[in-house]
Amino acid sequence: MNNSKNFFEIFSLPVSWEIDIEALDTKFRALQKVLHPDGYANKNDFEQRLAVQAAATINQAYQTIKNPLSRAQYLLELKGLDADQESHVTSDGQFLMNQMLLREQLSEIKANKGPKQALTALSIDAKKTALAIQNEFASQYQIEAYNEAFSTLAKMQFATKFVNDISELEADLEEL
Amino acid sequence: MALLQISEPGQSPQPHQRKNAVGIDLGTTNSLVATVRSGIEAILPDEQGRDLLPSVVHYIPEGVSCVGHEAAEHNSTDPLNTLSSIKRLLGRGVDDIKTLGDTLPYEFTSDEGGMPRINTAYGVVSPIQVSAEILRKLAGRAELALDGMLDGAVITVPAYFDDAQRQATKDAATLAGIKVLRLLNEPTAAAIAYGLDAEITEDESQQRLIAVYDLGGGTFDISILRLSKGVFEVLATGGDSALGGDDFDHAIANWLRIELAMGETLDVVEQRILLEVAKSAKQELSQKEQVEIEVLETALVLTREKMHELVDDLIEKTLKACKRSMRDAKIDVNSIDEVVLVGGSTRMPRVSEKVTELFGLKPKCTIDPDLVVAMGAAKQADVLVGNNTDGDMLLLDVIPLSLGIETMGGLTEKIIHRNTTIPVAKAQEFTTFKDGQTAMSIHVVQGDRELVSDCRSLARFELQGIPPMVAGGAKIQVSYQVDADGLLNVSARELSSGVESRIEVKPSYGLSDNEITQMLQDSFSHARDDMRLRALREQQVEADRMLEDLRAAIEKDGQSLLDDSELQCLHLALDELQQLRENSEDHRQLAAQIETVGKTSEEFAARRMDASIKQALAGLSLDDALK
Numbered sequence: 162m163n164n165s166k167n168f169f170e171i172f173s174l175p176v177s178w179e180i181d182i183e184a185l186d187t188k189f190r191a192l193q194k195v196l197h198p199d200g201y202a203n204k205n206d207f208e209q210r211l212a213v214q215a216a217a218t219i220n221q222a223y224q225t226i227k228n229p230l231s232r233a234q235y236l237l238e239l240k241g242l243d244a245d246q247e248s249h250v251t252s253d254g255q256f257l258m259n260q261m262l263l264r265e266q267l268s269e270i271k272a273n274k275g276p277k278q279a280l281t282a283l284s285i286d287a288k289k290t291a292l293a294i295q296n297e298f299a300s301q302y303q304i305e306a307y308n309e310a311f312s313t314l315a316k317m318q319f320a321t322k323f324v325n326d327i328s329e330l331e332a333d334l335e336e337l
Numbered sequence: 338m339a340l341l342q343i344s345e346p347g348q349s350p351q352p353h354q355r356k357n358a359v360g361i362d363l364g365t366t367n368s369l370v371a372t373v374r375s376g377i378e379a380i381l382p383d384e385q386g387r388d389l390l391p392s393v394v395h396y397i398p399e400g401v402s403c404v405g406h407e408a409a410e411h412n413s414t415d416p417l418n419t420l421s422s423i424k425r426l427l428g429r430g431v432d433d434i435k436t437l438g439d440t441l442p443y444e445f446t447s448d449e450g451g452m453p454r455i456n457t458a459y460g461v462v463s464p465i466q467v468s469a470e471i472l473r474k475l476a477g478r479a480e481l482a483l484d485g486m487l488d489g490a491v492i493t494v495p496a497y498f499d500d501a502q503r504q505a506t507k508d509a510a511t512l513a514g515i516k517v518l519r520l521l522n523e524p525t526a527a528a529i530a531y532g533l534d535a536e537i538t539e540d541e542s543q544q545r546l547i548a549v550y551d552l553g554g555g556t557f558d559i560s561i562l563r564l565s566k567g568v569f570e571v572l573a574t575g576g577d578s579a580l581g582g583d584d585f586d587h588a589i590a591n592w593l594r595i596e597l598a599m600g601e602t603l604d605v606v607e608q609r610i611l612l613e614v615a616k617s618a619k620q621e622l623s624q625k626e627q628v629e630i631e632v633l634e635t636a637l638v639l640t641r642e643k644m645h646e647l648v649d650d651l652i653e654k655t656l657k658a659c660k661r662s663m664r665d666a667k668i669d670v671n672s673i674d675e676v677v678l679v680g681g682s683t684r685m686p687r688v689s690e691k692v693t694e695l696f697g698l699k700p701k702c703t704i705d706p707d708l709v710v711a712m713g714a715a716k717q718a719d720v721l722v723g724n725n726t727d728g729d730m731l732l733l734d735v736i737p738l739s740l741g742i743e744t745m746g747g748l749t750e751k752i753i754h755r756n757t758t759i760p761v762a763k764a765q766e767f768t769t770f771k772d773g774q775t776a777m778s779i780h781v782v783q784g785d786r787e788l789v790s791d792c793r794s795l796a797r798f799e800l801q802g803i804p805p806m807v808a809g810g811a812k813i814q815v816s817y818q819v820d821a822d823g824l825l826n827v828s829a830r831e832l833s834s835g836v837e838s839r840i841e842v843k844p845s846y847g848l849s850d851n852e853i854t855q856m857l858q859d860s861f862s863h864a865r866d867d868m869r870l871r872a873l874r875e876q877q878v879e880a881d882r883m884l885e886d887l888r889a890a891i892e893k894d895g896q897s898l899l900d901d902s903e904l905q906c907l908h909l910a911l912d913e914l915q916q917l918r919e920n921s922e923d924h925r926q927l928a929a930q931i932e933t934v935g936k937t938s939e940e941f942a943a944r945r946m947d948a949s950i951k952q953a954l955a956g957l958s959l960d961d962a963l964k
Contacts, residue, residue: 173954190568191957194731195949198760198821202518202721203356203489205883205935208942213820215946217762224758332664 167239168222178236178302180226189223230321233298233314242311251315260319263287267323271330280334284327291320356488358518358722359479360526360714363472363492363506365424365555365581366681368392369708370475371715372483373724378530378715380708381482388708390478393421394470396457404474413613416442416605418458422583423471425555426453426464427509428502430794442605465505469512476515486874489518491718493710495556496522497576497737499783499793500825507822514871518721520822524549524560525571525734526713527679530704532564546572546672548663550692550700551679551710552655555581559659561666561673570733572666573756575658580651582619582682588647589615589639593630596637607633619644623686645687652691659695665756676700681707733758740817740825743780743789745770752817755785759823764816766832773805777813781827800829802836869924876927880918883931887911887938890945898944910937 169176172188194200196219201212225231237243251257263283270280294316301310359381362369367389371380380388387406394401395408396418402408411419420443426434434445434453444456454461476487492515494506503520510517527549544565551558558576562569590611594603603611614632618639621628627640663670676692678700683689692700704712717732719725735756741749742765753763769777778799784792803811812832819825830837888911895904914930921927 188954188957190566190731191953192950193733194729195953196946197731197733199519199721199732203723203882204886204942205931207935207939208946211943211946213760213818214762215950216821217760217818220758220761221763328664332661335660 168225168235171219171222172226174226176236176239178232178299180232182227185223185226189219192219229295230317233295233302233310233317236302237307237311237314240307242307251312251319253312253316256316256319260323263323267326267330274334277334280327280331284324284331287320287324287327291317291324294320355724356722357479357483357485358488358715358718358724359476359483359490360521360711360716360718361472361475361490361492361515362523362526362711362714363424363468363494363509364392364710365422365553365583366392367554367707368471368475369711370479371708371711372479373715373719378712378719380711381479383478390471390475391421392423392471393419394423394467395419396459396462398458400459401470404470413606413609416609417444417456420455420457420462420467422555423464423467425579425583427468428499428505429453429464430501442608465509465512468506468509472510472513472515476513486878487515488878489516489718489722491519491521491526491714491721492517493521493523493526493714494823495551495553495576495578496524496558496560496571496574497556497578498823499578499738500740500795500823501783501793502578503823507824517822518718520824521714521717522558522560522571522574522734522823523553523556523710524551524558524574524679525562525569525732526710526717527551527677527704528560528562528564528569528713529716529730529732530709530713531677531701532562532569545674546668547675547677548659548673548696549677549679550655550659550683551576552682552688553581553680554682555579555583557581557655557658559655559662561662561668567729568731568733570758571735572668573662574735574737575662575665576737577654577658580654581680582685584651585619585648585682585685586612586615588651589619589644592639592643592647593632593637597633597635619685623684648685648687652688656691656695670696673698678702679706679709734821734823735759736761736819736823738783738793739785740795740819741782741784741792742767742815743782747789749782749784749787749789749792751785752815753819757819759819760821762816762818764814767813767815768809769803769806769811769813770808772808774808774811775803775805776801777803777829779815779827779829781817781825795825796827798827798829800831800836802834803831804834804836806833873922873924873927876924876931877918879931880914880927883934884911884915884918887934890941894941894945894948898948899941903941907934907937907941910934 167176172185172192174180174185174188193216196212196215198209198212198216201209225235266279266283270276270283294313298310298313298317301307301313357372359370359372360378369380369388369390371378373379382388383390383405390405391409393408393412394404395411395415396402408419409421412421431453445453446456446461452463454463455467472492476490480487490510492506492510494503498506507517507520528547532547544563547562547564549558549560549562551560556576556578557580558574560574561572563572564570590608593611593615599607610632614630618628618630622639622641622644625641627638630637630639663673673696676696676698678689678692683692683702683706689700689702720730735758736753737755739751739755740753741751744750750765752765753761767777776799778797780789780797781795782789782792783795786792800813803813813829814832815827815829817825817827828837887907891904891907899907910930910933914934917927917930
């Protein structure tokens with residue numbers, strides 16, 4: 162498979178924050194139908210390896226575009242801004258302060274193993290925040306304010322991790 | 338050992354002949370083999386008409402005395418040489434045995450490699466060898482029924498099997514001389530057996546969410562799948578590769594032991610007796626409210642209610658795994674359209690009662706839960722071997738447990754997360770932490786816990802020859818690749834110098850490639866000629882496959898994708914292969930030419946793949962234009 166293509170080009174989709182999920186799904190399936198190693202199980206080793214690599218690339222491209230956080234990260238990577246570094250943090254003090262408070266609330270619920278209602282409330286709130294940050298990113302990316310978008314991406318990483326941590330705790334509490 | 342059928346050399350098969358492909362369910366308690374005949378999948382029974390082969394191997398000083406029903410008869414009389422439930426040990430380390438050991442009354446020896454081995458009258462055997470005996474027996478059954486050598490098999494594994502357990506299964510197949518087309522997850526196989534029903538695939542717009550609850554003798558799996566337009570997409574999978582009906586028997590046996598006022602430590606014969614009694618009591622309680630038990634000259638009564646008390650905790654564990662998987666799949670229990678029961682242990686009314694309660698749905702079990710996995714595997718084998726080319730099925734499966742690497746402080750850093758669609762490749766960069774560091778050891782682990790010590794250690798290897806730099810100066814890229822069998826390959830590379838180290842992850846408790854080759858040779862050592870003939874036959878089959886495949890490819894795409902000289906080159910290589918195929922009796926010579934043709938056709942293969950990508954996308958935009 163041609164490795165010089167970016168993930169959007171693989172699916173003949175425009176490089177953009179807005180994506181047509183249905184078109185992405187359809188194209189992903191169409192490509193996997195011709196590339197998946199299952200179609201090469203009876204071929205020689207070389208062709209099998211080729212199929213494994215191609216299908217792995219398609220899977221990675223699909224997941225990267227489908228997931229908002231990785232899509233945002235990838236869009237900026239294409240603009241030469243690499244967020245895959247530990248030094249990438251936001252300088253928005255207000256936001257960081259807020260995050261710290263929310264984190265404290267989560268630790269408290271974790272320590273007390275509840276109450277569940279508090280966790281649900283936190284979850285709803287966190288998802289709302291995450292969505293608002295996504296919208297902020299979208300408008301900055303739209304007007305090509307990439308450095309601002311890059312800063313927003315750091316917030317997006319925080320917010321997404323927080324949503325995931327809440328969901329983990331919800332699962333843990335459910336299993337008690 | 339059953340000798341496999343070998344065709345006469347030089348006897349060329351008909352082109353486009355149907356290939357012999359089977360699905361094998363290698364189970365903890367029972368194993369099966371199935372195939373597709375005239376479009377319908379069927380279990381291949383033994384000569385007495387029995388579908389199930391008990392997964393039991395009996396050893397005598399001369400070797401394997403018998404496998405299956407006959408072997409099971411030695412269970413109580415010769416327990417140490419009658420190996421059953423061996424799947425529980427497959428791909429496990431010596432340490433695992435400490436937790437499983439008391440439930441498996443064998444004499445273990447651990448030797449180099451950390452893989453547990455069992456002392457028998459024949460000598461020391463590994464779980465992989467024992468599994469190979471079972472596979473060999475099934476392959477023999479299939480070759481007899483299909484009247485010819487097998488072209489390939491799909492072998493099922495529990496979805497929750499880790500890399501070591503999968504690799505061990507594949508090694509067992511290699512040892513049994515079986516070409517593995519794919520390792521297929523058991524719940525996915527069951528979904529295939531059910532899911533190709535017309536009701537599901539005909540309505541193109543419809544998508545259905547299916548939960549497959551698979552409780553076997555020694556393993557539990559739950560898989561959540563989305564079915565739409567011929568696509569089987571596993572959204573999440575979970576389970577416990579050491580929980581099954583066996584554990585119910587042990588819980589009941591333990592109760593018996595206490596009721597009979599027997600001590601903590603029983604001898605193997607007592608253990609076996611209690612287990613057999615427990616097992617039959619469990620089965621009887623599926624029909625009756627209570628059973629009278631006569632054991633060791635004492636009469637006891639076990640009520641259904643009491644049994645529920647004994648096993649409910651175990652069932653509860655499976656339900657928790659179900660909830661976790663639905664959460665991973667990001668779906669609500671109410672959106673599940675169908676629940677499918679798989680595995681002999683789901684015959685227990687208590688199990689289906691609890692599953693019904695959780696999902697709020699009456700589970701489907703219209704296909705015999707003991708047979709369904711093998712039937713699904715047979716369907717998939719038929720597709721993979723190329724018999725069924727009009728099928729438009731796509732199967733997207735996932736890895737069950739995260740794959741990671743050990744970092745500072747004994748912590749795990751995940752590189753590929755659980756429930757990621759396979760095949761998958763991911764790379765991560767690391768750096769040196771000391772000035773002038775020239776080597777880095779890499780510890781590959783599998784599991785979802787934070788501490789390395791709580792995860793499964795898969796392999797350790799070292800990247801050497803890193804040019805000396807200041808701490809943090811080197812860039813070491815570690816790449817993980819998981820193939821469609823769920824098997825992992827790891828490579829590491831220092832980016833500035835290009836120093837590379839690559840390993841196929843061979844778990845510390847597996848067999849090395851050399852060991853496998855040695856064992857294969859040993860098994861043929863009494864019959865050199867058979868080995869030579871078999872090797873030749875295998876190369877001939879490969880040559881035929883290649884000739885047929887490439888000629889069809891040239892006919893289709895030769896003109897458009899190759900220039901005249903490339904085309905001529907390929908034709909020459911193919912003609913030589915054809916000529917050797919007909920006249921050579923040297924399998925090495927034939928193998929060498931197969932290799933040459935393979936190399937010559939690599940560029941063609943790559944171009945064909947690119948063309949098919951273009952075509953797939955072009956086909957879609959055409960569909961759009963026609964709308």
